[in-house]
Amino acid sequence: MKSAYLYYPGCTLETTAVEYHRATRALFGRLEVDLVEIDDWTCCGASAAEASSPLLALCLAARNLALAEAQASSSDILVPCSACYLNLRRVAVNTAQLQRVNTVLAKEQLQLAAPPAVRHLLDILSRDVGAARIADQIGRPLDGLKVAAYYGCQCLRPYPVFDDPERPTSMASLIQATGAEVFPWEMGARCCGAAHLTTKRSVGLKLVAEILVAARGADLVTTVCPMCQLNLEAYQGAVSRAVGQDLAIPVLYLPQLLGLAMGLDGEAVGLPLNLALSEALMMRLNGAVAG
Amino acid sequence: MMTRSATIGSVSTGHLSRMRTAVQACIQCGTCTGSCPNAFAMDRTPRQLWRLLLLGEMVEIFHSQTFILCSACYLCTLRCPRGLPLTELMAGLKAEAAKRGIGCHRSSSLFYDSFLANVRRHGRVREMALMTRYFTRLGRLGPPLANMGLGRRLMRKGKLKPSWPQKSSAKLDQLFACVAALEAEADGARES
Incomplete structure (x- = not known):
């Protein structure tokens, strides 16, 4: 099992879902796994960006992946919110738009080349941590x-x-x-x-x-x-x-x-x-x- | 009908034309309708919507509630036997309706717009500022009253904080502006 992940909490984990943030940090702390928050992360675009402009949706999410890539490209990113997860993952799949996305990111001296893998919290709990490890510590x-x-x-x-x-x-x-x-x-x-x-x-x-x-x-x-x-x-x-x-x-x-x-x-x-x-x-x- | 269609435009060019091409392979099997958790509330079923798009009946489409009622559960996209990006197309229709300022979708368009303005200004969503602005722009008392109880409960838990005027971080200003410029350029190229 990995001993550290990059962490993208997303906006709601700072407000209405602050207990999700707290519980995730406490649980991974107990499992002795480090969660390293992506510096300076911003909103993933939620469902509003796609309902306004597909390019905006990609760029808002891509900014966070580019920050993650600059910070630690070999770590996976743990994402607890399913909407954030979908938005961040979509950037990796949508390679046809990569050039336009990078044009936008370049304004902030950011670039997307080989971003870290985007993984949902449940993916990491079920496949990396696994039930046996939880059962051992009940x-x-x-x-x-x-x-x-x-x-x-x-x-x-x-x-x-x-x-x-x-x-x-x-x-x-x-x-x-x-x-x-x-x-x-x-x-x-x-x-x-x-x-x-x-x-x-x-x-x-x-x-x-x-x-x-x-x-x-x-x-x-x-x-x-x-x-x-x-x-x-x-x-x-x-x-x-x-x-x-x-x-x-x-x-x-x-x-x-x-x-x-x-x-x-x-x-x-x-x-x-x-x-x-x-x-x-x-x-x-x-x-x-x-x- | 003339005045309604004047603002809607033709399906022969631009984004609408690309959306129509994307459903060209639809076989009208109705798997999308059968899978949709919101179909019960729609005036046109998803299957009917795709047929209307193929026929270029944009007035009918933009005045239906169907695409606005898509909650992006992706079941239709997952199950479509033709592999069509149906959920993405629903979002595309939301964007086109907002761009055209179509009145019957004002509340949803206003919500998306208020949300993005909030993100542009602060980088991360400030929920109190967002909801205050959305309800003010909506200008109706029903929705804020319906949400007041929940707002109070969240404030009591300290999850929502009263929203004081905050300085804009302007962190995402450049990104929004650059995307808008690229899109204007692409739209210009398509029209000429």
């Missing part, structure tokens, strides 16, 4: 908890790199390593509605509702993307009222779940910042520290 076994693994879209599609893009399973062995059970469902690779919750609220709420209804029976949902996380945790009240069922369920980022199972305390993985937690889960976590 300090708070989560036996009996049923965890619904939610992957969302953009870590799987359009680039199926580390998992099946329709029926993903890469989280399963990691969840099992904590002692928890994988909740059987078909919604793991469904769309959470993304930015519809801001611009087309009623449509977004319907997508969230379908996922939360299917999660009934699980003890918690895990995610690997800030947008999926926010959509699944922030609208539980609105969706429960619309559907006429109580759909409240804790939603944790995967590094939070793994970190907690490895004995990190709630504060260290940013747990107080989550929007959807339950008393039952908190009691279960507090009572599960192995002596």
Whole structure:
């Protein structure tokens, strides 16, 4: 396993997903893997740039890859946000535009020649770290908890790199390593509605509702993307009222779940910042520290 | 119809023509529609949209909600038996609609525009400044009211901070300007 990665947190990990940032850093710290933040990184373009100009989308993402290349071209880049991951990865695939992109980057004395590999956090956890390494370090076994693994879209599609893009399973062995059970469902690779919750609220709420209804029976949902996380945790009240069922369920980022199972305390993985937690889960976590 | 189509332009040149070429191989199988999580809310299905593009019916396309409702889940792109870049084309239509200032897509276009203005100014997204600006430009009370509760919850957690006027870092100004110049050049070359 590699002992260091470049790290591109992305904008949301500084604000609405700051607990994802904290948990990722704490988990990799515990695994004795260094995460070296890319100096001076900027926004990847999110979904807005592509909906405005394809060239702008490529250039915003490419700027970060060029910075990474200048900093440490032989390290892989770990990206926790699925939208950032897709945008950064697209630059590497889109070689037809490379010359134009480099014309733009040259204004800042940057250049893209052989950028480091762009890798999603889940890719690195499932293939580089691996479940065995997690299982070896369990300090708070989560036996009996049923965890619904939610992957969302953009870590799987359009680039199926580390998992099946329709029926993903890469989280399963990691969840099992904590002692928890994988909740059987078909919604793991469904769309959470993304930015519809801001611009087309009623449509977004319907997508969230379908996922939360299917999660009934699980003890918690895990995610690997800030947008999926926010959509699944922030609208539980609105969706429960619309559907006429109580759909409240804790939603944790995967590094939070793994970190907690490895004995990190709630504060260290940013747990107080989550929007959807339950008393039952908190009691279960507090009572599960192995002596 | 004349006035509506006047702002929309013809499919025979430029970006629209390239998009039409990109769906030339569509066999109208409807796998895209069957895969789309948002199809239930669309006035035209994705399959119908691609047919309209092939026929050059740009007025119908730009006044439908279909492309605006694409949430970029990439299922259609993954499953298309012809391997067509359908999600990318949906984004392309969003960009073309925004460029033409088509009224029925104003709220989405304004969001993208506010987002990019925010990134251009600060380098990284400043969410409070972004949402404040977006809702102000939108000029309707419904959306900010619907989001106020969440905004408060996020502020209580310290994840969102009240937005004071901030100095622009101007870090990305050059990049945005250079992209705009390259695109103007390319558009000019296509027209002449």
